[in-house]
Amino acid sequence: MSDCIFCKIVAGELPSKKVYEDDEVLAFHDIQPASPIHVLIIPKKHIASLADAKAEDWPLLGRIQAAAAQIARELEVEESGYRVITNVGANAGQIVHHIHYHLMAGARLSPLGV
Numbered sequence: 001m002s003d004c005i006f007c008k009i010v011a012g013e014l015p016s017k018k019v020y021e022d023d024e025v026l027a028f029h030d031i032q033p034a035s036p037i038h039v040l041i042i043p044k045k046h047i048a049s050l051a052d053a054k055a056e057d058w059p060l061l062g063r064i065q066a067a068a069a070q071i072a073r074e075l076e077v078e079e080s081g082y083r084v085i086t087n088v089g090a091n092a093g094q095i096v097h098h099i100h101y102h103l104m105a106g107a108r109l110s111p112l113g114v
C-alpha cells in the first residue's frame with residue numbers, strides 16, 4: 001500500500017523508534033504516546049484492520065500477541081501489567097488503516113468504555 005504510513009515505516013521510508021522486529025512483525029514507539037509506555041505492534045503485511053484479516057492471517061496475528069508478551073517482558077512491565085488493544089473502525093477511533101495493536105503500560109490505565 002503506497003500511501004500507508006505504517007507500510008512506509010516497514011519499508012524504512014519513514015523513521016520509527018523500533019523495539020522489536022522479526023521477519024513478519026515490527027513494533028515501534030507510538031509518536032504520540034497516550035501512556036508512559038505506548039508501543040505499536042504491526043504485521044509487515046498490509047491488513048487494514050481486524051475486520052479485514054483472513055483465516056490465513058490468524059497465525060500472523062497470533063505472532064503479534066506473542067511479540068506483545070515478549071516486548072512487555074523486555075520493557076519490564078510484565079509484573080506491573082499492561083494492555084493490548086486494536087481499534088477497528090470509526091467508533092473505536094481507528095485512524096491508521098494498517099492493523100496495529102497498542103501495547104500500553106507504565107501507569108494505572110483508565111477503564112475501557114465510552
Ligand code: 5GP
Pocket residue numbers: 005014016017028029030031032033040086087093094095096097
Ligand atoms: P489508531 O487510533 O488508528 O488505533 O492509532 C494510531 C496510532 O498511530 C496513534 O496512537 C498515533 O499516535 C500513531 N501514529 C500515527 N502516525 C504515526 C507515525 O508516523 N509514527 C508513529 N510511531 N506512530 C504514529
Ligand code: ZN
Pocket residue numbers: 001004005006007008045046047097098
Ligand atoms: Zn500498510
